[in-house]
Amino acid sequence: MLRRLYIENYALIERLSLDFDKGLTVITGETGTGKSILLGALSLILGQRAETRIIKEGETRCLVEADFDLSAYNMKDFFQRNDLEYGPTGCLLRRELYNNGKSRAFVNDSPVSQTILKELTMQLTDIHSQHQNLLIGKDRFQLDILDAVAGNQLLRTEYQSSYQHFRTIQTELRQLTDSMKNAREEEDFLRFQYDQLKAANLIEGEQEALEAEWQVLTHAEEIKTGLGKLFSWLDDEENGIITNLHQALIQAEGLKKHFSKIEEHETRLRSNYIDLKDLSSEIGILLNDVEINPARMEQVNDRINLLYSLQQKHRVSSLSELISLRDELSERLSGIALSDETLNDLQKEVKEAEQITLEKATRLSRSRQDFQAVLGERLTNLLKQLGIPKAQLDITISGKTMDSDGIDTVRFLFSANKNARLQPIDEIASGGEISRIMLCIKSVIADSMKLSTLIFDEIDTGISGEIAHRMGEIMQDIAANRQVICITHLPQIAAKGRQHLKVSKTENKEYSQTVVTLLNYEERLTEIARMLSGANVTEAAILNARNLLTESIKK
Numbered sequence: 001m002l003r004r005l006y007i008e009n010y011a012l013i014e015r016l017s018l019d020f021d022k023g024l025t026v027i028t029g030e031t032g033t034g035k036s037i038l039l040g041a042l043s044l045i046l047g048q049r050a051e052t053r054i055i056k057e058g059e060t061r062c063l064v065e066a067d068f069d070l071s072a073y074n075m076k077d078f079f080q081r082n083d084l085e086y087g088p089t090g091c092l093l094r095r096e097l098y099n100n101g102k103s104r105a106f107v108n109d110s111p112v113s114q115t116i117l118k119e120l121t122m123q124l125t126d127i128h129s130q131h132q133n134l135l136i137g138k139d140r141f142q143l144d145i146l147d148a149v150a151g152n153q154l155l156r157t158e159y160q161s162s163y164q165h166f167r168t169i170q171t172e173l174r175q176l177t178d179s180m181k182n183a184r185e186e187e188d189f190l191r192f193q194y195d196q197l198k199a200a201n202l203i204e205g206e207q208e209a210l211e212a213e214w215q216v217l218t219h220a221e222e223i224k225t226g227l228g229k230l231f232s233w234l235d236d237e238e239n240g241i242i243t244n245l246h247q248a249l250i251q252a253e254g255l256k257k258h259f260s261k262i263e264e265h266e267t268r269l270r271s272n273y274i275d276l277k278d279l280s281s282e283i284g285i286l287l288n289d290v291e292i293n294p295a296r297m298e299q300v301n302d303r304i305n306l307l308y309s310l311q312q313k314h315r316v317s318s319l320s321e322l323i324s325l326r327d328e329l330s331e332r333l334s335g336i337a338l339s340d341e342t343l344n345d346l347q348k349e350v351k352e353a354e355q356i357t358l359e360k361a362t363r364l365s366r367s368r369q370d371f372q373a374v375l376g377e378r379l380t381n382l383l384k385q386l387g388i389p390k391a392q393l394d395i396t397i398s399g400k401t402m403d404s405d406g407i408d409t410v411r412f413l414f415s416a417n418k419n420a421r422l423q424p425i426d427e428i429a430s431g432g433e434i435s436r437i438m439l440c441i442k443s444v445i446a447d448s449m450k451l452s453t454l455i456f457d458e459i460d461t462g463i464s465g466e467i468a469h470r471m472g473e474i475m476q477d478i479a480a481n482r483q484v485i486c487i488t489h490l491p492q493i494a495a496k497g498r499q500h501l502k503v504s505k506t507e508n509k510e511y512s513q514t515v516v517t518l519l520n521y522e523e524r525l526t527e528i529a530r531m532l533s534g535a536n537v538t539e540a541a542i543l544n545a546r547n548l549l550t551e552s553i554k555k
Contacts, residue, residue: 004018057511070088140405152367176342
């Protein structure tokens with residue numbers, strides 16, 4: 001339950017600390033004093049989105065703290081899972097909002113994300129504000145109510161997880177099918193390109209070698225003539241360099257017998273003679289290798305032209321790029337061939353996932369069907385207690401295409417008159433009837449979800465007289481096992497409170513400020529009398545207020 005609420009620099013509140021009791025707490029005050037400000041501050045701590053305009057004018061930040069007693073909950077796993085300090089008797093939640101738009105949230109002084117804060121507080125409390133009355137006609141809202149009463153949280157979570165997986169692989173299948181369709185449309189063209197490149201028998205480095213060979217073939221005669229002259233200059237029998245060098249070597253060998261200083265020179269001559277003999281031999285080989293071959297020159301020319309033609313056709317600038325393109329085409333064609341198998345596997349997976357999801361949706365639907373009559377009967381009985389003796393509220397379930405909520409469309413049909421045709425609530429119920437229906441729904445949900453704190457913001461709209469008295473009694477019944485906080489304009493409900501807070505507004509020349517006061521018995525008497533008679537409190541109003549309080553205390 002909520003034990004304490006501290007607010008600082010929120011709207012018209014400078015500083016405010018409120019202690020809450022168990023049972024029913026009522027909050028009253030004239031219109032415009034700021035009752036809903038309290039609800040807004042509490043919504044902030046419950047993880048709702050906040051805007052910087054709620055920061056008190058002239059201040060840089062606002063702060064809201066709430067202290068909850070968790071002893072009625074088994075939430076240790078939640079705290080351990082999120083690495084938070086756990087203490088069952090106390091949990092301090094804090095939210096800070098700065099005028100630069102930044103927001104921070106804390107659980108027991110540990111920073112947390114807004115998502116974690118919201119996940120935690122959803123298990124602690126439920127706030128009913130007036131805008132929820134507009135949701136009552138929505139299919140999703142009605143479905144959520146039935147699931148809450150049926151205790152379908154786990155079933156629905158398991159179903160939604162399965163449904164999400166099914167939709168994910170269904171999307172993958174659709175994308176693969178589209179991709180394969182496009183691939184098949186271009187497969188013939190891809191295969192033509194690949195076959196052409198494969199037939200070309202491309203070899204890395206071949207183009208450079210062919211171009212070098214082409215240079216030799218086109219200048220073969222000139223090269224052969226030059227090599228012949230070079231060979232002749234080196235190795236001519238009469239006047240070649242090697243012949244003359246050999247004679248010089250013989251002469252040096254003869255001198256060496258009588259002139260030792262020539263020995264080194266003789267060695268050098270011998271080394272040069274051997275090198276030139278090797279050089280001459282290699283040039284001779286080159287001379288023999290070079291041939292004038294018009295047929296080979298035509299072959300090389302054709303091959304080079306083919307390589308250049310393929311490069312131009314495929315808009316690449318090298319043989320390496322052609323080879324890469326050939327390999328890429330091969331992979332794409334292999335992928336098309338493999339995609340058939342992948343498609344078959346994925347189709348089976350989608351079918352299996354759909355079947356599993358449908359089975360979970362069916363279990364969820366059966367649970368809803370098991371509770372639809374129970375919920376309808378409980379709501380009808382509560383409505384009769386609230387002054388609609390001929391009330392009829394039926395819950396219908398019809399099938400629909402499977403979506404994230406299952407295979408059911410849930411509708412709440414209502415009639416306030418006997419034998420009248422049941423119609424959707426939002427089409428037939430008056431404002432006062434919707435308020436009563438919402439109170440009944442909250443009462444049932446509180447029992448089913450075991451929420452320890454329920455907060456009502458003027459759920460009594462359109463209610464007065466004896467019906468207000470009965471609504472107050474139902475709130476008292478709800479508060480017997482949990483904490484209920486109710487903002488109300490009705491004295492009949494205000495008198496039912498175990499704790500009574502009054503909201504007022506003080507004003508001076510500089511600013512307005514919201515003030516909240518815990519009322520004692522006499523102050524409650526005056527406040528309820530004001531609610532009965534208006535600003536001019538009469539003796540009759542005081543007497544009536546006393547009777548209301550006395551009757552409430554007896555209960």
